[in-house]
Amino acid sequence: MKLEKKDIGSWISKAGKSEQVKEFQYPYSKTKLFFVEIAFASRFTLNQIRQGAVEEFTDRRTRTKEERLNEDSVNMGYAERIIKGWRGLDVKGSDELIPGTLDEAVFQFEEQKKKDPTFVVPSREDIGKTEVEFSVDTAFNIISNSVDFMSWILDISGNAEHYSRVAAKKQEEYENLKS
Numbered sequence: 001m002k003l004e005k006k007d008i009g010s011w012i013s014k015a016g017k018s019e020q021v022k023e024f025q026y027p028y029s030k031t032k033l034f035f036v037e038i039a040f041a042s043r044f045t046l047n048q049i050r051q052g053a054v055e056e057f058t059d060r061r062t063r064t065k066e067e068r069l070n071e072d073s074v075n076m077g078y079a080e081r082i083i084k085g086w087r088g089l090d091v092k093g094s095d096e097l098i099p100g101t102l103d104e105a106v107f108q109f110e111e112q113k114k115k116d117p118t119f120v121v122p123s124r125e126d127i128g129k130t131e132v133e134f135s136v137d138t139a140f141n142i143i144s145n146s147v148d149f150m151s152w153i154l155d156i157s158g159n160a161e162h163y164s165r166v167a168a169k170k171q172e173e174y175e176n177l178k179s
Contacts, residue, residue, distance in 0.1 A: 020163045021084050024156050028148060031092045037084040041157035049077030072144065079139035082157045086139075092128035097146040102128055 020040040025033060039045070053073035059066050095102040102124070109121045132138060143150050156162055 022163060024162070026149075026152065028096070028152070029088075029093055030096060032088055032090065034086065034088040034093055036086045036153075038153060038157050039082050039084055040160065040163045041082055041154075045081055046158075049074060049081060052077055075143045075150075076136075076140050078143055078150075078153065079136045082153060083134075083139045083143070085134045087134075089132040089134075090128065091130045091132060094132050094142065095128070097142055097149050105130075 021037055022040075023035050023037050025035050050069070053070045054067050055070050055073075056065055056067055058064070091102055091105055105127050106121075106124055109119075109127065113119045113121050143153065
């Protein structure tokens, strides 16, 4: 059977619009293993995120319509379209991503104690062990406030090798050689 060029073109088009998701271990966590499900950021996906983040405005000086990229909209696009979930992130781990998170959590519990004297404030250690459930809003806040995490997400999501079956097979062969 001979493949026709139009068939191959349609396969490439469909693959570029489909969602390839894999789980990756965040390499910079010192407290515990943290895994993130990341979708491949095809050019199609990146264009959709960018188009959703472009805002038109009129320059007062030149009175011409111009466009600017809304950074929050870009970050929300990544949170919605690229980060699909995670496991293993706790408050202590989020404090590594965004210093001060654990302190803020302790402060909020102490504030709650001021409002309700019967409320028992958990220990700092227990607060640190609290699992951070995935939500788009939480992903957005982490991306918006952690340069390291955002850079890692961009690196992983934009590298086709991470999503290729050939690359996965090579990685598996490498792991088998190490054992």
